[in-house]
Amino acid sequence: MTQQPISETKKKIIEASIYLFNSKGFAGTSVREIANRAKVNIAHISYYFKGKGGLLEYLVSHYYEGYIQTIEENYFQLKYRNAHNVLNKMVLDILNYQHAHRQLSRLVYREVTLDSILIREVMTTYLTKEKYYLQSVIEKGIEEGIFRKGFIPHIIIQLRSLLHMPYLQPQYMSEVLYIQPHETYFVHQYYKELKNWLNSLLLDNQSVEGKLVVSR
Incomplete structure (x- = not known):
């Protein structure tokens, strides 16, 4: 695309x-x-x-076209890499995409919290695709014996919340926590924390030994 x-x-x-x-x-x-x-x-x-409505529609659609493309590119790697590696790389690429479009990310995520015809269309197209890809990766990890079984919708809710929060509340990040999400170093540090969180949430430590092969 x-x-x-x-x-x-x-x-x-x-x-x-x-x-x-x-x-x-x-x-x-x-x-x-x-x-x-x-x-x-x-x-x-x-x-x-x-007009103004068409401009907002363009901004939201344009953003999600790139966002979904980022997720899709990683999803297709399931043919060659295990689900753990795919999900970690997907998370990193989403963080990088958001950072590269941080002002637009802030606008889009705020608009998605509102109820409108445009956002309903977004829900039934882009966000439905997002759910499908995330769910498929997690299910594949369970099938591979790498991820423990869990209620996948709750996992997706938590993951999306952690991914999007810095752009939904940038003032809180900078003025209360003294973290600057616009700085490049933030993405690298935040990714490390998200990866640790995903590992603690998803990895089945009793059966994962020997099953994780890091793909270069």
């Missing part, structure tokens, strides 16, 4: 809208404010996105 390059004008509109939607909220941002910040003619927003 190759994303087409976008024009400079369209890029300016996208960057301006992400900033304003994050700082003022979608409802509190006008099309004119987006155009002014992007330094483009207001008509360009209608031309490229058919």
